[in-house]
């Protein structure tokens with residue numbers, strides 16, 4: 001049976017209905033979901049009451065999963081404001097400051113040389129009375145396509161350094177020496193070529209630090225200009241959470257941010273899993289054609305996926 005897909009945003013973001021993702025889905029259904037995903041960038045499934053194991057099993061259908069940043073044995077991370085005993089964590093704690101960087105526009109795992117491909121969030125602890133704490137996504141593909149040709153040409157071959165410390169500096173968190181060693185700065189193309197659709201999409205976010213060959217002020221000016229353009233209301237979809245919402249997005253196409261909420265008052269925990277990236281998009285300072293690499297890796301399957309567009 002074909003899946004039901006309804007576009008909710010202007011250029012992206014769709015709701016998929018009629019599926020219980022805890023059940024084992026056929027390869028055809030997974031392929032249909034992937035087609036919808038490539039077309040809409042972000043997919044929302046309501047009422048998916050996953051256990052951790054079920055979320056892992058579903059996520060793995062789309063690729064190899066990233067380990068949690070802080071636990072090499074886990075593939076699902078609880079992101080929220082609760083301590084392990086269920087009490088609300090001190091909003092001024094180190095961990096709270098670390099996670100608050102999620103309130104800045106970003107693409108997941110931009111601090112890895114091979115940044116995340118796909119991310120999944122399941123809203124397990126969401127209070128129906130919480131007035132805020134939404135998540136927003138911005139369509140970097142639509143924003144890129146609306147840039148003047150001169151600007152697209154100007155960023156075509158630029159490579160930028162991305163650094164986890166850059167976004168944490170905004171929230172008052174300094175990486176300790178062990179973290180600094182574990183997550184050094186990495187490099188990404190500013191115009192990436194989407195592996196599955198072949199579309200060009202700009203890649204900028206809160207960890208972008210410096211364009212190769214440029215000084216920091218000139219680099220920052222460009223990052224701010226591009227992000228101001230990309231986060232105009234017309235490119236954003238704002239999602240108010242209901243418990244057990246399951247939102248899945250393509251980090252190669254969109255950026256996202258969590259909106260603030262009263263962290264001392266409302267318990268809020270979303271469980272995240274991530275499909276890791278195919279490989280670095282910059283090797284020895286040069287941009288990789290990610291579309292060609294993906295086609296070579298996946299052959300016919302890649303062509304089927306690309307045909308979704």
Ligand SMILES: [Fe+2]
Nearest residue numbers: 102106107108
């Ligand atoms: Fe994120």
